[in-house]
Amino acid sequence: MTTATLLLLLLCYIVNVSCVVALPPKVFNVMAYGAVNDGTKDNVKVKKKKKKKNIHMAFSAAWKDACEYEGRGRVVIPRGVYALGSVIFTGYCRGTMSFIIHGSLRAPTDRQSFSLDTWIGFRYVEYLTIKGGGYLDGQGHVAWHYNDCSTNFKCSKLPASLRLDFVRNSWIHHIRSINSKNTHLNIFACHNITISNVRINAPADSPNTDGIHIGSSANIRILNSTIRTGDDCVSMVSGSRGIEVANVRCGPGHGISIGSLGRSHAEEPVTDITVRNTTFVATDNGVRIKTWAPSDATSASNITFQDINMIAVANPILIDQVYCPSGNCLEAQSNVEIRDVVFKNIRGTSSSEVAVKLQCSRARPCRNVKLVDINLAYRGLRGKSRAVCVNALGSSSGTQIPSGCL
Structure with a gap:
C-alpha cells in the first residue's frame, strides 16, 4: 500500500467520511450473455442440451452484473435488431449506470404482451444514463386498434415503450422512439431527469401515443428534441x-x-x-x-x-x-x-x-x-x-x- 493511500485512509478516518476509490468503467455487452441481434425471435444462443432462454433474460443478466459493479457499469447493446420481450431493470445499484443502445430494440407483437403496462422499465435507479443513438420500436400498428380508452373509462391501457419509476439524477439523450403502443416515455415519481436530443415518431392518428408523460415528478427538463405523435x-x-x-x-x-x-x-x-x-x-x-x-x-x-x-x-x-x-x-x-x-x-x-x-x-x-x-x-x-x-x-x-x- 502506497504512502498516498495510507494518508487518504487516515484522512477518511479522522474526518469520519466514506471514501471510495473510483473504479474504471466496465462494459457488459448483451451479446456476451447470449443475446441474438437478427430480430427474428426473443431468444438467445445457448450451449447444447441447455434450456432455451429469452433475450430479455440476457439483458437482465447483463444489467444485474453491471448493477453490482462498484464503478460505472455500461450495459451495451451493439448494432442489430433485438426482438425484446417486456423487461424491468431495477436498482439499487452499487455504482453509476449507463444503458447504451446502438441497435434497434423491437417490441413483441403477441396479444398477451398487450396487457402489460410497460415494455422497457427502469425502477429505483440513481445516476442512470440512457443513450446511444439507437431505436425503440414499439410496433404499435399491431395494437392501436385495441385501444378504446377514449370511450371506455375502465379500459386496459397498452404498454408504454419506456417507463421510469423512482429514478433520480439521470439523463436520457440521443434515443429514438417510434410507433409506441401507448406512451413513448412515461416518467413517474422521478427527480432531476434531463431528456435531450430525443426523436419520437408515431402517426398522427395513433391513439394515446403521448410523447413524454410526466406525473408525481420534480425537476424534469426536456430539451432540444423533436416529437411527432398522435397525442x-x-x-x-x-x-x-x-x-x-x-x-x-x-x-x-x-x-x-x-x-x-x-x-x-x-x-x-x-x-x-x-x-x-x-x-x-x-x-x-x-x-x-x-x-x-x-x-x-x-x-x-x-x-x-x-x-x-x-x-x-x-x-x-x-x-x-x-x-x-x-x-x-x-x-x-x-x-x-x-x-x-x-x-x-x-x-x-x-x-x-x-x-x-x-x-x-x-x-x-x-x-x-x-x-x-x-x-x-x-x-x-x-x-x-x-x-x-x-x-x-x-x-x-x-x-x-x-x-x-x-
Whole structure:
C-alpha cells in the first residue's frame, strides 16, 4: 500500500467520511450473455442440451452484473435488431449506470404482451444514463386498434415503450422512439431527469401515443428534441413540479398539455412549469391546460409559456376547464384552480378562427392570467383571429393579435 493511500485512509478516518476509490468503467455487452441481434425471435444462443432462454433474460443478466459493479457499469447493446420481450431493470445499484443502445430494440407483437403496462422499465435507479443513438420500436400498428380508452373509462391501457419509476439524477439523450403502443416515455415519481436530443415518431392518428408523460415528478427538463405523435407531445399531470420544456419541435400531435387534471381523487398540485422556445406544426392544440368538469379540487399554478412559434395550429392558446373527450360528462364545474399563468411572445398562424380561448370554471375562475405580446393570425380565407375569455381574470399588454379579451 502506497504512502498516498495510507494518508487518504487516515484522512477518511479522522474526518469520519466514506471514501471510495473510483473504479474504471466496465462494459457488459448483451451479446456476451447470449443475446441474438437478427430480430427474428426473443431468444438467445445457448450451449447444447441447455434450456432455451429469452433475450430479455440476457439483458437482465447483463444489467444485474453491471448493477453490482462498484464503478460505472455500461450495459451495451451493439448494432442489430433485438426482438425484446417486456423487461424491468431495477436498482439499487452499487455504482453509476449507463444503458447504451446502438441497435434497434423491437417490441413483441403477441396479444398477451398487450396487457402489460410497460415494455422497457427502469425502477429505483440513481445516476442512470440512457443513450446511444439507437431505436425503440414499439410496433404499435399491431395494437392501436385495441385501444378504446377514449370511450371506455375502465379500459386496459397498452404498454408504454419506456417507463421510469423512482429514478433520480439521470439523463436520457440521443434515443429514438417510434410507433409506441401507448406512451413513448412515461416518467413517474422521478427527480432531476434531463431528456435531450430525443426523436419520437408515431402517426398522427395513433391513439394515446403521448410523447413524454410526466406525473408525481420534480425537476424534469426536456430539451432540444423533436416529437411527432398522435397525442400530446408532452403531458404533465398530478404532482408535476419544476418542469422545463425548451427547444422542442412538436407536430403532428395534440400539443403540449398540462393535464388533464381533476379526474381522480386527491390529485397533487401542478406548479412551476416553463415551456419556451418551442415550435408547433399543424398540431390540434398549441399550449394547453385542461381540467375535467366535474372534478375534485386541485391546482395548477406558476406556469409560463414563452417565445413560442405556431405554424397552422388549431387552438394555439387554450385553457379548457370543461374537458370531456367522450362527451358523456355531467353538467358541472371544474374545481381545479388555475392561477399565475403567463402567455408571452407567442406568434404565428392559427388554423382555427379562435386563436386564444380561456374557458375557465365558473366555480373557480382563473386568476392572474397574463397575455403579453401575442401575434396569431388566422389562416382562413375569411375573417380574423379572435380571442374568447370565460371566467378568466388577468391582464393583456404589448401586441395583441387577436384583440385581448382580458
